[in-house]
Amino acid sequence: MISILVSGKESLKFLNGFLQIISPKDVDVNVIVDTFDFFNFYDIRVYPQLTNVLLLLMNQLNETKWTGKHNDSLEISTFLQKIDENFPAVKELDEMGDLFLAPNILITHGLKKNRQLSTCINEISKNITEASVMPLSNDELELELNSKELSEGEEPSKQKISIASMYDAFESVTLSQEAQTAILNSEVILIPKPPARSILAILRIQHLQEALKNAVGQIIFVSPITETKLDSDSLLAFQGTGLAASAIGLSKVLRGLVDVHVIDKIEEPLKNRITRYGMKVVSYPLNLDTPKNQLEIVEMVLKLTSFRDIVESLEYKAKKEVDSLKQGLKKLVGGLKRKR
Helix, strand or coil, rough: EEEEEEEEEEHHHHHHHHHHHCCCCCCCCEEEEEECCCCCECEEEEEEHHHHHHHHHCEEEECCCCCCCCCCCCCCHHHHHHCCCCCCCCCHHHHCCCHHHHHHHHHHHHHHHHCCHHHHHHHHHCCCCCCEEEEEEECCCCCCCCHCCCCCCCCCCHHHHHHHHHHHHHHHEEHHHCCCCHHHHHCCCEEEECCCCHHHHHHEEEEEHHHHHCCCCCCEEEECCCCCCCCCCHHHHHHHHCCCCCCCHHHHHHHHCCEEEEEEEHHHHHHHHHHHCCCCEEEEEECCCHHHHHHHHHHHCCCCCHHHHHHHHHHHHHHHHHHHHHHHHHHHHHHHHHCC
């Protein structure tokens, strides 16, 4: 059994590469989803991260924008926008198609019947994938860490207080029983590239650190810090918790919780310092922007685990060769069509 925590677009890209190698039909896969990014669209509770995970598991995700369905219609949103002068101004609506709404309608219906979020998700996911999909928590927490809401020129100390109070709210949230069971019983637990601001908050969830400490499986954390600059919210999050905005800062938080910390090649000079926090450190280029990179990074991570045999098997290598030939042929055909 292997569990993977999905929080943010980068971890969604990692999951995409993961599913090219590990099939939920052959291995028990638990996908634990950060569902704290929800918003309300009229009376519908919409979970963007969860919906994108479901679309990816259905092979329907738009892998250019990493949100929404390929070529989905926008008829519902377009119609409502025309007739409702109070149409909700939500940025996600620009990329939210009709199919995007479908699972969220079912979830909202279940929540109104006092079902737990995990139950609602399971009723949907069991019909579309062999993987077990579950929320990190069944609790609701309407919380947004947004530096734009802080007054311009505000003193750093006040910013720290603002962020700290936001993160303290996560201490009232409890790890879902489903996620706890998955973590405790998995052979491998992967936490790939969650936004820095998210992991600093998520680790405050009740029972999560306890579950990670008591897990019998190997826990691998893939750092979100690369050559790309951190967004302003993440920088403020580090500042608000008094940590250095680097792999060193993350390692202080992860001490005693993970077995392996995969850092970006750019932070390799910090490798020896990080090992002092009691974890194995592996450095590797962590740009997940292309399918090729996604595969290579996931392969590298899996080779650190008991699932290395799958990556090194002749069957997988043959499949990879075939997929490469298909991609080459597809590019060739596309090039010939453009010439015509």
